[in-house]
Amino acid sequence: MSGQVQHHARRGEQFARAHEDGLRRVGRAGVAAEGVVYLLVAWLAAQVALGGSGGSADSSGALAQIASKPFGTVLLVVLAVGFLALLAWQVVTVVTADKTSHRVKAVVKAVVAAALAVSCVKFATGSGTSSGAQQQSLTQRVLEAPGGAVLVVVAGLVVVGVGVALVVQGVRKHFEEKVSGSLSPALTALGVAGWVARGVAFGVLGALVVVSATGDTGKSRGLDAAFHEIAAQPFGVVLLLLVALGLAAYAVFTLATARRRVRA
Structure with missing residues (x-):
């Protein structure tokens, strides 16, 4: 039995290596799709800063915005196909x-791509819901389990760690490794701003998840809660606008480099 498993594993690896280049080229469509979503999230974050956001300032809010537009369903289907291509590349x-x-990063990217593809399909069919509400519900269920508060704190600290890592990657320009060839000074600046802004957003998100361990699950409503928390601080409007600009920079960087990506 173990011999058969090893044989199938080798066959699977051979197949993956043989089709890696082709799937990478196709998967770059998913990188571009990610850029589209981030551009809309940046716009929603700016709306929160200016007090005009009527929807959820996260990926679900971005997809809801697309769904409400003419030909939105078609665009959602296109995005779903792109995310599925990205999923295949990451696998x-x-x-x-x-x-x-x-x-490890490929596994995380694959999970995110799968979730976004499913969300695109749900919004295209009219059954999409706020990811923030889903996260709050999940946090509540975890808190009700034995040792749930500890698990929530650990999860929040992990997200904070991701935020710190993103800031470090941006400052050290590790994103350059994702793109074949050299980057112009303008694209490099966009990359730095984008990675740092994402790091700040995820850092605040992680801190709010930790706070939600006290029972205030409203703090765990995803990026939307993080953006509102930033806006509520002294000079928060200015800071959130800077974060929104950074997320827009990440979106432009992603769209501009999608066809040259060697790593997602």
């Missing part, structure tokens, strides 16, 4: 990557 990367860190 292959898990098999072929030569570094454990790259495999």
